[in-house]
Amino acid sequence: MQNYLENNLARFVHILRHLGVTVSTGETITALKALRLVDIMQREQVRCALQATLVKNHEEAPVFLRAFDSFFAVPEVRRQQQEEWQESKDERVQLIAEAEQDLTYLGEQLEISEEEKLLYSQLAEEEKKKIKNYLDASFLPEDRHHAFKPMLEFQVRGSLRYWRQRLAEEGELPLIPGDGADDEILAAAGQELGNNDGSLLYEDMKRIGDSDLPRVTSILKKLSRKMATKISRRYRMSKKVVKIDLRHSIKSNIRYGGIIFNLKYRQKRVQKPSILLVCDVSGSMARYAAFVIQFIYGLSAVIRHIESFIFSEELEPVTPYFKRIRPFEATMAELIGKSRIWGKGTNLGASLNSLQSRFPLSLTPHTVIIVVSDTKTLELERAERELTAIKRSVKEILWLNTLPHDEWKDLRSVGMFKQYARMYECYTLAHLEKVLRRQFLN
Amino acid sequence: MQPDKITIEQLRTGFEKNGYIAEDEITVPVYLALRLEKPILITGAPGVGKTEIAKVLSGVFGTDLIRLQCYEGLDENKALYEWNYQRQLIKIQLIRESASNDAVEQDLFSPGYLLERPLLKAIQAPKKVVLLIDEIDKTDEEFEAFLFEVLSDFQVSIPELGTIKSRHIPMVVLTNNGERELSDGLKRRCVFLYIDFPSVEKEIRIIRVKVPEAGERLAEEVALAMSYMRHSLDLKKKPSISEALDLAHALVLYGAARLEPEWVQKTINLLLKDKEDLDLFNSKVGPAGLVEIVRSEESKRH
Incomplete structure (x- = not known):
């Protein structure tokens, strides 16, 4: 085969890009030049050469290593990868076919997405039967059934959406075979990454088990410590020379008879941000809130002022708990123990109203409000009204939405609140770190 | 070359x-x-x-x-680069009335006034x-x-x-x-x-090259202690290679042949330079505990 090296490298780069590593064409060319300079028969040299030229973030190294091991696997492993991938593809086709057989209306297939068909096939038999019975029981005279079919499709989609959310909340969403990977190497590398023990950063926070909490605490400490250092540098008085300070220059050069010998420059002063944290602690949201609070308080040394509130049915101020110097775990335990609202239902509107009426001085034009919530609440319109009012009195509102981005379109509340806040997907520690970095460091 | x-x-x-x-x-x-x-x-x-x-x-x-x-x-x-502003000013003062403007300007922006x-x-x-x-x-x-x-x-x-x-x-x-x-x-x-922290083997080699007086045994014990402190303690600032070398140097100066609790106690400030880290070390493991861990790791290796 002509251009064997070039083709292989291009394919490997394609795989890296699929796995989320950004590689430019320029870097690919450099990698090709590098491969010509090392002993191509020495696996370790090839790996080091590709890693040095293609991966420029240390955090991406594990992804690179998985991709490298899968791509440059020995023939037996490659064969096994290919077989597994083929099996997975076959299984996917079979599941879709099964769903298509069941999901029909008067012998005609329902028009729903492949993803929805796959989810249907993996539901418990009992649930499948309910949907099927519903379809069997629905019929209208033939002249009207074309108008009725879209309604049925809408109903089935709604039911499947409900199951997807419920299974996701229970952590039992089935793995979809052959999902996303159009290549056996991609599939193998992706699977390996999924099994990687070091993936706590990318795990949905509410699914992190109690046994992993000490590790999470340690990760949060490290992340917030690192970010605090960066923020403290960013908000220190800048020494960057901007403009000549004429008055200061003349004053300090009087001793040279008015000749401006030593120039003095103006310095720029940057204000530290002031944060007001509003965390939803109703039901399954409580775990997210605990992690976000811990992260934000890790930054307290470099943020001018942090005020925090938790809410479910109503609002509760929690700032005083964090004023005492003691381990964070003990503070959180006391907070959860004493709180009257931890783990109850959600009423964002009532809580925001309470924030405005009881703590008006906390809402200033310098305040950045960070809301941690999945947007699901009672009295949606009231919440929107209160949010509109608050938006007018603060610098900005950041919304850390704990729902995955692809579920946002299904919720009216997301669309409503997005108009008043910058909303970010935030259900993993990696998301949290990224959002806060963007907010304070970019 | x-x-x-x-x-x-x-x-x-x-x-x-x-x-x-x-x-x-x-x-x-x-x-x-x-x-x-x-x-x-x-x-x-x-x-x-x-x-x-x-x-x-x-x-x-x-x-x-x-x-x-x-x-x-x-x-x-x-x-x-920077033009030597002060030198240019002095030159202007000196030749204020004696030279033509063009000549002065050409002279002032010549390499002689350039600060590399x-x-x-x-x-x-x-x-x-x-x-x-x-x-x-x-x-x-x-x-x-x-x-x-x-x-x-x-x-x-x-x-x-x-x-x-x-x-x-x-x-x-x-x-x-x-x-x-x-x-x-x-x-x-x-x-x-x-560049990551080195493996125990690599750190032993580094210590042996940089502090040859330390000897094989002491180098190994220092490397094992470093490895434990970096990976098992949640320190704010993990001890670096240069600090490991400082420790090895200090132990040689004390005449220590092996790592003992007494030497750890005397040299721990070379490794941990933050009060929180020192407190964590003393509460979690302490000098005697560290030596015990090092000895046990050492016996596993031989």
Whole structure:
């Protein structure tokens, strides 16, 4: 085969890009030049050469290593990868076919997405039967059934959406075979990454088990410590020379008879941000809130002022708990123990109203409000009204939405609140770190 | 030895001769940077030997090391060149009425009044030098943008003098402690190298090379203690290789043949320089506990 090296490298780069590593064409060319300079028969040299030229973030190294091991696997492993991938593809086709057989209306297939068909096939038999019975029981005279079919499709989609959310909340969403990977190497590398023990950063926070909490605490400490250092540098008085300070220059050069010998420059002063944290602690949201609070308080040394509130049915101020110097775990335990609202239902509107009426001085034009919530609440319109009012009195509102981005379109509340806040997907520690970095460091 | 003709083996030997123990993980990226004439961006925790690579390179090729230490507020004037403003002023005062305006102006902007800063020095050097740009993450984004322009063309334009092109492309080593995310543009132009804390075996070799008086046993015990402290204690600042060497030196000065609780007690301040870290060490393990762990690991290895 002509251009064997070039083709292989291009394919490997394609795989890296699929796995989320950004590689430019320029870097690919450099990698090709590098491969010509090392002993191509020495696996370790090839790996080091590709890693040095293609991966420029240390955090991406594990992804690179998985991709490298899968791509440059020995023939037996490659064969096994290919077989597994083929099996997975076959299984996917079979599941879709099964769903298509069941999901029909008067012998005609329902028009729903492949993803929805796959989810249907993996539901418990009992649930499948309910949907099927519903379809069997629905019929209208033939002249009207074309108008009725879209309604049925809408109903089935709604039911499947409900199951997807419920299974996701229970952590039992089935793995979809052959999902996303159009290549056996991609599939193998992706699977390996999924099994990687070091993936706590990318795990949905509410699914992190109690046994992993000490590790999470340690990760949060490290992340917030690192970010605090960066923020403290960013908000220190800048020494960057901007403009000549004429008055200061003349004053300090009087001793040279008015000749401006030593120039003095103006310095720029940057204000530290002031944060007001509003965390939803109703039901399954409580775990997210605990992690976000811990992260934000890790930054307290470099943020001018942090005020925090938790809410479910109503609002509760929690700032005083964090004023005492003691381990964070003990503070959180006391907070959860004493709180009257931890783990109850959600009423964002009532809580925001309470924030405005009881703590008006906390809402200033310098305040950045960070809301941690999945947007699901009672009295949606009231919440929107209160949010509109608050938006007018603060610098900005950041919304850390704990729902995955692809579920946002299904919720009216997301669309409503997005108009008043910058909303970010935030259900993993990696998301949290990224959002806060963007907010304070970019 | 020519940097752009060197082999991996020659580079490894050169590193070893200069007291730097390196495997493929380090030598291959450095070798590629030299052969491709690209800057190398080295990241890693403080004290893992990032800056040392530049020093070693200057030793391997017997050339000068020009260092640009970065800090917040560093600008082109401090990094590239600056007109000697004070000297120009004095000259103006001296010849105020004696010379024509044009002649004065030409004279004032001649190379004699130019203060060469590290980047210009590296570009104008008569032979290939090592240019170390240390702690690049401490500079501002604007300076970073300026820097990668210089690093792509290796030439600078001085309005009063014209364009100065480098005679020899310098070997550029950039180090980064990861305090700030560097721009993609800069990273793309560089060969990347991440240096992690060394394995126990590698650290023993480093200690043996740098502190030969320590002996095999003490070197092993120090390396095991370091490994435990870095990986099992949640320290704010993990002890670096240079601190491990300081510990080995101190133990040699005390005349210690092995690691004992008493010596750990006396030297722990060389490793842990933060009160919280010291408290954590004392509450979790303490000097006696550390020695016990080291002994048990040692027995597993033999």
